[in-house]
Amino acid sequence: MNLEMFLKMQNELLLVGLLLAVLIGEIITSQKSKVKLINVTIIGFALVTLIGFIYQPTQGSIFGGMFRTNALIQLLKNGLNVGVLIILMQSAGWLKESLVPQKKSAEFFMLMFSSVIGLNFMISSGDFLMFYVALELSTLPVAALASYNAYKRQSAEAGIKLILSATLASGLALFGISFLYGATGALYFDDMANLLQMSNLTILGLVFFFAGLSFKVSLVPFHFWTADVYEGSPINVTSYLSVISKGAAVFIMMFILFNVFKAFTSIWQPMLYGVAIATMFVGNLFALRQQNLKRFLAFSSVAQAGFMLLGILNGGVLGATSVVYFVLVYMFSNLGAFGVVQAISHKTGKENMKDYEGLYRTNPLLSLIMMLGLFSLAGIPPVAGFFGKFFLFTAAAGKGYYILVFIAVVNATISLYYYLKVIRAMFLRVSDNPIPYFKNDIFMKLGLASAAAGILVLGLYSPLFEYVQSISNLIFN
Amino acid sequence: MISGISIYHILTLTTILFFIGVYGFITRKNLIAILISIELILNASAINFVIFNTYLYPDMLQGVYYSIFIVAIAAAESALAVSIIVSFYRMLASVDVKDTETLKY
Incomplete structure (x- = not known):
């Protein structure tokens, strides 16, 4: 093992280095220079x-195949890094004003970075042991982050709900993995893919494993924690959960279903079919009645996870392309919307849809970015979200799931209604008591601008999609 | 390998243990009791790994190693969960599930 092989883990090593640097910086700096x-x-x-x-x-693997990397994985890691960077920029103001007086600003970075390291290892894992350890490394720090507002009851409640459902989920997944191990005697993805035979034991293992991973992606019927945790946590943690950790979990779920459970395609396709319909309907119908914007975006992200399943159902290169592209698009769109909610909540403490009435007259730029993000989530043509959804639907229709695509289109229409409700509140309604004009700090401006730029660039600049398409056959390796 | 006890006995035991854990997770009214139920689930999986390893694949050690990792991570999980529950207890002087219901629907 030489240095060159270690450098296959460059993302993880750099992040560990940065984490240690923050730790040392926290010790040696005075309170004034925090x-x-x-x-x-x-x-x-x-x-x-x-x-x-x-x-x-x-491209290649180290540690006997436990850790592997290729261009597709690196692309996703870079995408996740960009997402985390935008989240950090959006939360800089909150960190400086709320956490520095409590002396907890550096811990925030350490927890966030260790969770990102966990996600990077999870995407790269080539073995169920690595997968499990990385899954836990990515989940546990987020539970600590969710309960970060130590003097707020909702935040502690969100932390409790997240940690309890996450541990239950990993317990279910482990029980499933133990059955798969019992049936094959292997833990490596490659060996297991060759040895798996269709039997009741392995199908049970698949179902348990899928259930465990579904908690992380928040698919119905494993979505109950989502709305509560998203509402109670600090907003940057919410956007981290809804964008970064969900995107990585969808990717590894797709990888494992495509490779390890290749022989089980006839089992998991009907399963995903049902779960996709339930997820889209429950997410969209519950989002209709929400007034709190964090909760509203939580249910919208449940519904978006249902759309992602359409791409996984394809089971081929086209499906992988559409899911990876959609994850990138979804990341920027959601970060745009969450960024505006964060900016307003940080300055005024208001999070309800009613408070947003007349926002366009006082803060036109913020409401334009919010509109861009929501249009992209809803899938309106010029912005990226339309193309993301379009490719997902194409992938599902390519395998003959026309009824499912029809149901998905119905759901996209329902979702358009509630996204437009927010836009109507911002642009058309007038209010006696609108949110006053305020100026954002430079980091928040940068974060919002890069999210908006991402939405537009991914939608209007096609070479990015072609690049994803050219490397997405790497999902089968 | 334990003489006189077949793999079926032990797998039945772990399955019962697992479902006791799931039942407890759903029905218990106390957060600490829920945490204990989760430990039951994790321990059931850990025993499963060890048993499959010793009975079916005695020439390898993967399952045993996996169970060691499970034990270590379960400890980390419960430490974090207890610390969050303690911070909740400081606010409300209660560890009841019914007090974690301000966020709903």
Whole structure:
């Protein structure tokens, strides 16, 4: 094992280095310069993201196949890094004003980075042991982050709900993995794919494993924690949960279903079919009646996870392309919407749809970015979300799931209604007591601008989709 | 390998243990009791790994190692969960599930 092989883990190593640097910085800086430490950390994370784009690690696997990497995995890691960077920029103001006085600003970064390291290892895992450890590493710090507002009852409640459902989920997944191990005697994905035979035991294992992973993706009927945790947590943690951890979990779910359970396609396709319909309907119908915007976006993200299943159902290269592209699109759209909610909540503490009435007259730029994000989530043509959904529907229709595509289109229409409700409140309604005009700090501006740029670029610039398409056959390796 | 006890006995035991855990998770009214139920689920899986390894694949050690990882991570999980529950207890002086119902529907 030489240095070159270690560099296949460059993302993880850089993040570990940054985490240790933050730890040392926290010890050696005085209380007065903690604000500077936040700026330095965000710039450091931006450098890590940049290095990920410049140096592509060579394709291959290390640790006997437990860790593998290729261009597709690296693309997703870079995408997740960009998403985390946007979240950090959007939360800089909150960190400086709320957490520095409580002396908890550096811990926020450490927990966030260790969760990102866990996600990176999870995407790269080639073995169920690595997968399990990485899954836990990515979930546990987020539970601590969800209960970060230590003096707020809702935040503690969100933390309790997240940690209890996450541990139940990992327990279910483990029980499933133990059956699969019993049936094959292997833990590596490749060995298991060759050895798995169709039997009641392995099907039970598949179902348990799928249930465990579905908690993380928040598919119906495993979505009950989603809305509560999203509402109670600090908003940047909510956007992290809904975008970064969900995107990574969808990817690894797709990888395992495509590769390890290749022989079980006739089992998991009907399963996903039912779950996709239930997820879309429950997510959309519950989103209709929400007034709190965090809760509203939580149910909208449940519904979006249902749309992602359409791409997984395809079971081929086209499905992988559409899911990876949609994850990237969804990331930027959701971060745009969450960023605006965060900016307004941080300055005024208001989170309800009613408070947004007349926002366009006082804060036109914020409401335009919110509109862009919501249009992209709803799938209105010029922005990226339309193309993401279009490719997902194409992937499902390519395998002959016409009824499912029809149901998905019906759901896209329902979702358009509630996204437009927010836009109507912002643009058409007038209010006696609108949110007053306020100025955002530079990091928040950058975060919102890059989310908006991402939505437009991914929608209007087709080479990115072609790049995803050219490398997405790497999902089968 | 334990003489006189077949793999079916032990698998029955772990399955019962697992479902006791799931039942407890759903029905218990106390957060700590829910945490204990989750430990039951994790321990059932850990025993499963060890048993499959010893009975079916005695020449390898993967299952045993996996169970060690499960034990270590379960400890981390329960430490974190207890610390969150303690911070909740400081606010409300209660560890009841019915007090975690402000976020609903």
